Amino acid sequence: xxxxxxxxxxxxxxxxxxxxxxxxxxxxxxxxxxxxxxxxxxxxxxxxxxxxxxxxxxxxxxxxxxxxxxxxxxxxxxxxxxxxxxxxxxxxxxxxxxxxxxxxxxxxxxxxxxxxxxxxxxxxxxxxxxxxxxxxxxxxxxxxxxxxxxxxxxxxxxxxxxxxxxxxxxxxxxxxxxxxxxxxxxxxxxxxxxxxxxxxxxxxxxxxxxxxxxxxxxxxxxxxxxxxxxxxxxxxxxxxxxxxxxxxxxxxxxxxxxxxxxxxxxxxxxxxxxxxxxxxxxxxxxxxxxxxxxxxxxxxxxxxxxxxxxxxxxxxxxxxxxxxxxxxxxxxxxxxxxxxxxxxxxxxxxxxxxxxxxxxxxxxxxxxxxxxxxxxxxxxxxxxxxxxxxxxxxxxxxxxxxxxxxxxxxxxxxxxxxxxxxxxxxxxxxxxxxxxxxxxxxxxxxxxxxxxxxxxxxxxxxxxxxxxxxxxxxxxxxxxxxxxxxxxxxxxxxxxxxxxxxxxxxxxxxxxxxxxxxxxxxxxxxxxxxxxxxxxxxxxxxxxxxxxxxxxxxxxxxxxxxxxxxxxxxxxxxxxxxxxxxxxxxxxxxxxxxxxxxxxxxxxxxxxxxxxxxxxxxxxxxxxxxxxxxxxxxxxxxxxxxxxxxxxxxxxxxxx
Amino acid sequence: xxxxxxxxxxxxxxxxxxxxxxxxxxxxxxxxxxxxxxxxxxxxxxxxxxxxxxxxxxxxxxxxxxxxxxxxxxxxxxxxxxxxxxxxxxxxxxxxxxxxxxxxxxxxxxxxxxxxxxxxxxxxxxxxxxxxxxxxxxxxxxxxxxxxxxxxxxxxxxxxxxxxxxxxx
Amino acid sequence: xxxxxxxxxxxxxxxxxxxxxxxxxxxxxxxxxxxxxxxxxxxxxxxxxxxxxxxxxxxxxxxxxxxxxxxxxxxxxxxxxxxxxxxxxxxxxxxxxxxxxx
Numbered sequence: 061x062x063x064x065x066x067x068x069x070x071x072x073x074x075x076x077x078x079x080x081x082x083x084x085x086x087x088x089x090x091x092x093x094x095x096x097x098x099x100x101x102x103x104x105x106x107x108x109x110x111x112x113x114x115x116x117x118x119x120x121x122x123x124x125x126x127x128x129x130x131x132x133x134x135x136x137x138x139x140x141x142x143x144x145x146x147x148x149x150x151x152x153x154x155x156x157x158x159x160x161x162x163x164x165x166x167x168x169x170x171x172x173x174x175x176x177x178x179x180x181x182x183x184x185x186x187x188x189x190x191x192x193x194x195x196x197x198x199x200x201x202x203x204x205x206x207x208x209x210x211x212x213x214x215x216x217x218x219x220x221x222x223x224x225x226x227x228x229x230x231x232x233x234x235x236x237x238x239x240x241x242x243x244x245x246x247x248x249x250x251x252x253x254x255x256x257x258x259x260x261x262x263x264x265x266x267x268x269x270x271x272x273x274x275x276x277x278x279x280x281x282x283x284x285x286x287x288x289x290x291x292x293x294x295x296x297x298x299x300x301x302x303x304x305x306x307x308x309x310x311x312x313x314x315x316x317x318x319x320x321x322x323x324x325x326x327x328x329x330x331x332x333x334x335x336x337x338x339x340x341x342x343x344x345x346x347x348x349x350x351x352x353x354x355x356x357x358x359x360x361x362x363x364x365x366x367x368x369x370x371x372x373x374x375x376x377x378x379x380x381x382x383x384x385x386x387x388x389x390x391x392x393x394x395x396x397x398x399x400x401x402x403x404x405x406x407x408x409x410x411x412x413x414x415x416x417x418x419x420x421x422x423x424x425x426x427x428x429x430x431x432x433x434x435x436x437x438x439x440x441x442x443x444x445x446x447x448x449x450x451x452x453x454x455x456x457x458x459x460x461x462x463x464x465x466x467x468x469x470x471x472x473x474x475x476x477x478x479x480x481x482x483x484x485x486x487x488x489x490x491x492x493x494x495x496x497x498x499x500x501x502x503x504x505x506x507x508x509x510x511x512x513x514x515x516x517x518x519x520x521x522x523x524x525x526x527x528x529x530x531x532x533x534x535x536x537x538x539x540x541x542x543x544x545x546x547x548x549x550x551x552x553x554x555x556x557x558x559x560x561x562x563x564x565x566x567x568x569x570x571x572x573x574x575x576x577x578x579x580x581x582x583x584x585x586x587x588x589x590x591x592x593x594x595x596x597x598x599x600x601x602x603x604x605x606x607x608x609x610x611x612x613x614x615x616x617x618x619x620x621x622x623x624x625x626x627x628x629x630x631x632x633x634x635x636x637x638x639x640x641x642x643x644x645x646x647x648x649x650x651x652x653x654x655x656x657x658x659x660x661x662x663x664x665x666x667x668x669x670x671x672x673x674x675x676x677x678x679x680x681x682x683x684x685x686x687x688x689x690x691x692x693x694x695x696x697x698x699x700x701x702x703x704x705x706x707x708x709x710x711x712x713x714x715x716x
Numbered sequence: 717x718x719x720x721x722x723x724x725x726x727x728x729x730x731x732x733x734x735x736x737x738x739x740x741x742x743x744x745x746x747x748x749x750x751x752x753x754x755x756x757x758x759x760x761x762x763x764x765x766x767x768x769x770x771x772x773x774x775x776x777x778x779x780x781x782x783x784x785x786x787x788x789x790x791x792x793x794x795x796x797x798x799x800x801x802x803x804x805x806x807x808x809x810x811x812x813x814x815x816x817x818x819x820x821x822x823x824x825x826x827x828x829x830x831x832x833x834x835x836x837x838x839x840x841x842x843x844x845x846x847x848x849x850x851x852x853x854x855x856x857x858x859x860x861x862x863x864x865x866x867x868x869x870x871x872x873x874x875x876x877x878x879x880x881x882x883x884x885x
Numbered sequence: 886x887x888x889x890x891x892x893x894x895x896x897x898x899x900x901x902x903x904x905x906x907x908x909x910x911x912x913x914x915x916x917x918x919x920x921x922x923x924x925x926x927x928x929x930x931x932x933x934x935x936x937x938x939x940x941x942x943x944x945x946x947x948x949x950x951x952x953x954x955x956x957x958x959x960x961x962x963x964x965x966x967x968x969x970x971x972x973x974x975x976x977x978x979x980x981x982x983x984x985x986x987x
Binding site for chain 3: 718720721724728731732735736738739744747748751754755758761762764765766767769770773774777778781782785786789790792793795798799800801802803804807811812814815816818819820822823825826827828829846850851854855858859862866869870872873874876877878880881
Binding site: 689691692694695696699702705 | 804806807810811814815817821825
């Protein structure tokens with residue numbers, strides 16, 4: 061039980077890599093930086109593999125496996141330990157984080173090869189992995205929050221990696237500040253959680269939910285408030301409505317960063333958190349509804365914006381926001397396993413999409429605009445085929461990973477225990493839009509005639525360090541969904557079965573619904589293959605094909621005739637401008653005029669300077685006493701004598 | 717009115733006159749002479765109180781040596797009418813009133829002190845005067861150390877005065 | 886028992902002392918101020934002698950003895966200083982001797 065006893069090794073390895081690269085990397089040659097950076101994550105991945113092996117040997121009552129290493133904070137009743145836990149959900153997240161991080165590290169050796177600050181990049185990446193692993197392995201919500209904040213920090217560092225570029229540092233700040241707003245809600249949620257349950261440890265809190273006497277049970281209102289507060293943190297971190305605005309701007313960072321942080325890991329922290337807290341959420345139906353509603357709205361809203369963007373990374377950014385919405389939709393309707401499943405498949409295909417986009421950008425010499433591309437499929441075949449596969453996956457074409465996870469979510473939205481037809485409708489339309497804009501991306505980039513100057517841009521395939529991760533992820537995007545495949549022929553969903561203890565141990569008692577009608581495996585499969593999600597995905601593909609291959613003048617005609625809606629969507633519904641006018645400018649005005657001029661300058665400086673001024677001026681007055689004039693000194697003595705005499709006669713009554 | 721009372725009031729009157737003249741005189745020499753008047757009247761009062769030795773010492777040392785020294789210095793420095801400068805506003809406005817207040821307060825206090833009452837009511841010692849023999853016995857037995865110390869003090873004072881008054885060559 | 890009540894002597898002593906203080910503050914000539922100090926000392930001597938009589942003890946007289954001795958020493962040195970100051974500053978006005986100004 062080596063790894064399970066020493067779980068801290070998993071998180072210590074990337075931290076060590078970050079420290080070594082960060083402090084000494086300036087003097088290292090590239091191969092050494094690579095080996096430190098990749099090596100630490102590779103070792104973490106191997107530790108994960110070993111942990112899986114050990115985990116499989118545990119008996120069910122040993123799960124969740126918790127290891128406490130030391131007590132971090134004790135303040136009265138508030139006690140936080142540095143304790144790490146492993147259960148099935150942790151295993152899934154660990155796998156995603158370590159594997160995708162490893163691939164991104166390998167990819168970065170190729171992509172960032174000509175960059176200044178090479179060692180800094182790997183140091184930051186390792187640091188990010190450290191924090192993400194802390195977040196995932198934490199056994200209490202405070203330690204998870206440490207990881208939560210830490211990944212936010214690393215996001216800021218990595219998005220603003222090219223810190224000499226004004227837009228990059230602004231984007232980094234925007235990311236950090238926007239998620240901070242959510243984090244504030246998260247913090248209040250933690251406080252309320254502690255206040256209610258007198259503990260921040262997951263298992264302790266969950267046990268209290270099921271073991272307390274019924275009349276002393278925690279009220280639904282309190283639980284709902286806690287869940288909503290925690291969810292605001294997720295809104296920020298996972299870029300949902302209305303705090304999604306940082307994610308598209310975060311594309312200023314290097315593409316591997318986008319792949320790792322803004323596709324596979326950091327933005328999924330919110331999803332992980334809600335899944336981890338499922339006992340609380342299950343008992344707060346209103347909070348669940350809010351989660352699902354926010355998810356569905358975000359899924360639809362972001363998809364509409366992605367329809368008309370021209371920057372390849374921006375399309376993928378809005379796609380990420382949209383897909384995260386699907387995950388929350390799944391969680392919100394009670395299909396926790398499906399939401400997590402979509403997290404897994406999304407990590408594969410979105411990570412692949414970003415890395416492949418990076419490969420395209422690398423081939424185009426840094427240009428990210430799709431109107432400048434075209435006809436690349438013969439020039440960069442590996443990139444093309446892997447990206448094509450990923451597009452099938454994200455669109456939900458049957459057989460690929462995305463189909464299984466998306467179908468499960470939509471199915472749960474339509475006919476699950478907390479089904480809501482409107483949420484399903486939003487999700488469905490969003491799926492159609494997703495298919496459309498993803499295929500639009502593929503067709504614009506790889507098909508048609510080249511729209512760039514052949515002499516200025518030398519399109520070349522990327523080095524093997526970049527293409528091998530693409531291929532690996534493409535394979536996973538294809539087969540990754542098959543763990544759930546048997547479900548679609550009437551069997552069990554292995555993924556859901558694996559995660560079942562996580563979501564069932566503390567689930568509230570649910571009244572039995574009407575039994576499902578019996579169907580043969582064949583009928584189930586037929587229904588799945590001809591269900592609405594598939595139809596709308598194919599419809600999206602067809603429309604994209606029509607718009608961009610068959611009659612390419614159609615998009616222009618459509619955008620000209622629908623000029624106003626087109627402008628609205630192209631400018632992202634002017635949300636950033638709205639935030640700027642309504643929130644940022646007033647805040648700046650208040651900060652400058654009130655806080656700075658009035659409070660800081662007048663009040664605080666006035667007080668401090670005033671104290672000094674009083675001291676100086678009173679000293680200046682008092683020194684006049686020493687005039688050198690003996691008569692005045694004598695008079696002072698007489699004054700003193702008079703004073704004492706008065707005291708003696710008057711106050712102390714020495715004269716009878 | 718018995719004789720002691722008359723003597724007392726005369727001497728007291730003279731002492732007060734002398735003190736007033738000290739303040740009001742414009743020339744320092746006049747102030748010096750008034751001070752001698754005060755000292756002589758005090759010597760008589762000492763006699764009235766039965767302290768013969770002290771009265772004698774007062775005349776010989778205080779009035780006879782110290783004041784002579786003062787007069788010599790005044791003569792030496794040719795101290796004339798003092799000019800009326802008032803650089804210190806504090807002394808000018810607060811000095812006199814406060815001084816007067818102190819005077820009155822102390823006088824009032826003394827007038828109502830317990831000892832005075834006790835004496836008036838007939839508590840106290842004999843009326844006999846103190847003999848020099850007793851005084852010297854005390855001086856050389858109980859107060860021997862201060863006695864010797866003061867002789868050293870006088871020596872130091874002499875040396876100091878010599879050094880200070882020497883002309884630099 | 887003295888026929889004249891002791892409090893009379895004490896009042897006289899207080900009055901002389903008060904005059905001494907007034908003279909000290911009002912006058913400007915150094916020598917006059919010095920004489921005011923001597924006046925104060927004399928007033929105190931009177932009080933001592935009066936108390937010695939009141940308590941019928943000798944200790945007050947011994948103290949007077951020492952006061953006179955010390956006054957003598959002090960005036961010797963003090964006058965020497967005054968002479969030196971006059972030689973340096975050519976003035977006997979205390980207000981003009983103010984080198985210890987701030």
